[in-house]
Amino acid sequence: WQQHEVELHQMAVLSSTTTDGHEVLLKTNIQTSSEVEAAKACGASGIGLFRSEFLFMESLENPSEERQFEVYKQVIEAMAPKPVTIRTIDIGGDKVVSGLGIDEKNPILGWRAVRFCLSRKDIFTVQLRALLRASVYGKLQIMFPMISGVEELNAVLHLLEHVKGECRNEHIPFDPDIKVGTMIEVPSAALCADILAKKVDFFSIGTNDLIQYTIAVDRGNEKIAYLYQPFHPGVLRSIKMIVQMAHENNIPVSLCGEMASDPFCSVLLAGMGLDELSMGSQSLLQVRKILRSVSYKEAKALAEHVLDMDSYLTITTYIREWMHDRFDHFTTI
Amino acid sequence: WQQHEVELHQMAVLSSTTTDGHEVLLKTNIQTSSEVEAAKACGASGIGLFRSEFLFMESLENPSEERQFEVYKQVIEAMAPKPVTIRTIDIGGDKVVSGLGIDEKNPILGWRAVRFCLSRKDIFTVQLRALLRASVYGKLQIMFPMISGVEELNAVLHLLEHVKGECRNEHIPFDPDIKVGTMIEVPSAALCADILAKKVDFFSIGTNDLIQYTIAVDRGNEKIAYLYQPFHPGVLRSIKMIVQMAHENNIPVSLCGEMASDPFCSVLLAGMGLDELSMGSQSLLQVRKILRSVSYKEAKALAEHVLDMDSYLTITTYIREWMHDRFDHFTTI
Ligand SMILES: [Mg+2]
Ligand SMILES: [Mg+2]
Numbered sequence: 235w236q237q238h239e240v241e242l243h244q245m246a247v248l249s250s251t252t253t254d255g256h257e258v259l260l261k262t263n264i265q266t267s268s269e270v271e272a273a274k275a276c277g278a279s280g281i282g283l284f285r286s287e288f289l290f291m292e293s294l295e296n297p298s299e300e301r302q303f304e305v306y307k308q309v310i311e312a313m314a315p316k317p318v319t320i321r322t323i324d325i326g327g328d329k330v331v332s333g334l335g336i337d338e339k340n341p342i343l344g345w346r347a348v349r350f351c352l353s354r355k356d357i358f359t360v361q362l363r364a365l366l367r368a369s370v371y372g373k374l375q376i377m378f379p380m381i382s383g384v385e386e387l388n389a390v391l392h393l394l395e396h397v398k399g400e401c402r403n404e405h406i407p408f409d410p411d412i413k414v415g416t417m418i419e420v421p422s423a424a425l426c427a428d429i430l431a432k433k434v435d436f437f438s439i440g441t442n443d444l445i446q447y448t449i450a451v452d453r454g455n456e457k458i459a460y461l462y463q464p465f466h467p468g469v470l471r472s473i474k475m476i477v478q479m480a481h482e483n484n485i486p487v488s489l490c491g492e493m494a495s496d497p498f499c500s501v502l503l504a505g506m507g508l509d510e511l512s513m514g515s516q517s518l519l520q521v522r523k524i525l526r527s528v529s530y531k532e533a534k535a536l537a538e539h540v541l542d543m544d545s546y547l548t549i550t551t552y553i554r555e556w557m558h559d560r561f562d563h564f565t566t567i
Numbered sequence: 568w569q570q571h572e573v574e575l576h577q578m579a580v581l582s583s584t585t586t587d588g589h590e591v592l593l594k595t596n597i598q599t600s601s602e603v604e605a606a607k608a609c610g611a612s613g614i615g616l617f618r619s620e621f622l623f624m625e626s627l628e629n630p631s632e633e634r635q636f637e638v639y640k641q642v643i644e645a646m647a648p649k650p651v652t653i654r655t656i657d658i659g660g661d662k663v664v665s666g667l668g669i670d671e672k673n674p675i676l677g678w679r680a681v682r683f684c685l686s687r688k689d690i691f692t693v694q695l696r697a698l699l700r701a702s703v704y705g706k707l708q709i710m711f712p713m714i715s716g717v718e719e720l721n722a723v724l725h726l727l728e729h730v731k732g733e734c735r736n737e738h739i740p741f742d743p744d745i746k747v748g749t750m751i752e753v754p755s756a757a758l759c760a761d762i763l764a765k766k767v768d769f770f771s772i773g774t775n776d777l778i779q780y781t782i783a784v785d786r787g788n789e790k791i792a793y794l795y796q797p798f799h800p801g802v803l804r805s806i807k808m809i810v811q812m813a814h815e816n817n818i819p820v821s822l823c824g825e826m827a828s829d830p831f832c833s834v835l836l837a838g839m840g841l842d843e844l845s846m847g848s849q850s851l852l853q854v855r856k857i858l859r860s861v862s863y864k865e866a867k868a869l870a871e872h873v874l875d876m877d878s879y880l881t882i883t884t885y886i887r888e889w890m891h892d893r894f895d896h897f898t899t900i
Binding site: 336338339340341342343344345349353380382383384385420421422423424425426429443446447448449450451452454455457458461463466467468469471472544545546547 | 669672673674675676677678686713717718753754756757758759762776780781782784785787788790791794796800801802804805877878879880
């Protein structure tokens with residue numbers, strides 16, 4: 235066991251490159267600045283998802299622009315020159331914020347994330363200002379959650395330009411090349427990925443929500459949680475389509491749902507062409523170890539093979555056997 | 568106005584055929600047997616959707632097999648030889664049934680329709696038996712709601728075969744050529760339409776739910792109901808994909824959501840290749856009149872044109888103008 239730990243530790247300074255030289259960037263998901271050290275310790279290629287909403291869980295009117303600026307700056311500075319992707323406020327759904335004063339019958343299909351932000355521009359604008367101010371301390375990327383179509387994306391991009399204009403007027407410096415991306419987690423966004431790709435610098439697939447919406451299943455509902463199937467052919471086809479449309483438009487695609495941290499998915503996701511996977515630090519070295527022991531060629535063949543299958547059961551069984559054949563003691567990887 | 572009524576009345580004996588000879592079958596949606604007369608009066612090509620769940624709204628344990636058989640028989644007999652598509656119990660979601668004893672956080676993403684039926688086979692089996700018994704009195708088609716993947720479809724088809732076997736053993740006659748179809752209203756089903764098409768005789772697209780899931784929006788939620796967009800390019804692409812996969816597998820596709828009864832959608836839906844539209848009787852003659860006044864060629868050109876557009880606003884504006892140009896006094900059609 236100790237030897238295993240040592241071996242994993244050595245992984246921290248290596249790249250996540252397959253045996254035939256294809257690199258998949260592995261980044262980490264964080265929700266507080268205190269997690270940055272762990273991300274650096276495992277040799278993450280950046281922060282792929284900083285869940286900014288955790289700053290807002292106590293009160294939506296707070297934190298102030300100043301307080302937000304400090305937190306964002308701290309993370310960006312600590313990771314520099316590696317990139318930090320900060321997701322704008324993603325509340326609602328299962329992330330209830332006190333004082334929001336809404337009681338929805340179907341919160342997961344409700345007033346959440348960018349839908350909330352676009353109707354509370356007072357709060358959203360303060361966040362965008364704090365982000366822009368912090369952008370000069372390293373490499374910030376801004377990401378919008380729950381975008382469902384091009385009108386919503388246009389609206390947030392327009393607001394961002396407006397806030398940039400304000401900053402210019404007030405001589406507040408910000409990174410003029412700041413990259414902007416959108417999460418793809420609503421099926422309509424996946425179906426229109428080609429349209430959205432022309433407007434942003436990167437995609438990040440949020441599989442947790444994408445799976446819930448695609449299969450119409452609240453995974454928190456015990457009665458039907460069995461339908462939450464990451465390997466459903468509809469989900470895999472959707473991911474494939476997103477990757478294809480992104481690459482046709484020359485932008486990279488990350489994946490930041492739980493699938494990214496599940497070693498069972500690593501080879502498949504690499505084979506499907508994901509450029510980055512973002513996960514909790516505790517999973518990163520395991521995923522890196524797996525990716526370093528397979529070839530991109532066999533990963534692509536695996537992806538192609540299961541994408542031809544018609545049921546999640548067949549796909550799941552096949553991937554389990556595939557992984558078992560290659561990773562003898564899978565549980566200890 | 569009176570002349571308009573007379574004109575519409577004359578439509579009842581005509582077919583829903585475009586000026587260049589392409590017929591779209593118009594059927595009606597009903598929820599009680601008393602609505603059959605209105606369906607016949609407007610010259611419907613059949614019942615496209617009989618919402619059987621209304622029989623169960625008072626109690627799930629009732630009605631008995633006998634009572635169900637009587638209701639199904641009555642509708643099937645009255646419409647014969649025209650087909651009657653009966654949808655199996657579609658409760659849950661926004662259709663709450665007393666005594667179900669569940670309290671879900673997101674009922675629309677919950678234990679509903681075929682998910683409910685597969686876990687309450689006692690109730691489901693009784694319905695299937697009643698349907699089979701009634702099938703000899705005309706032309707019954709059975710349709711399953713909320714199918715999300717091939718495992719679920721296999722499970723209901725398997726159960727239906729089992730009940731058929733029981734009937735055979737008990738010498739209960741049923742139509743051996745009974746057609747079986749599935750609703751396509753879950754995005755994963757749309758994405759796997761080619762797989763599902765190989766297992767059934769027809770599709771019916773339930774746009775109300777398909778739109779809700781595709782855009783991740785509860786249309787009953789005032790805060791975000793504006794996102795419920797039938798002309799979202801993601802929704803139209805999804806419908807197009809379903810139609811294409813159905814036709815590649817030689818099965819017809821109906822559409823039974825509210826879009827079917829909205830005159831603004833009629834030409835577009837015909838142009839997208841829908842074989843049937845099913846709607847409330849009160850809309851049928853208006854839709855027929857519209858379809859009889861356009862050519863399939865121009866309908867297809869319209870569909871092709873808007874499917875190239877990138878936002879629901881652009882598409883909606885374009886269709887509104889297109890319809891206005893052709894139907895001068897649109898409101899009186
Ligand atoms: Mg999400
Ligand atoms: Mg439905």
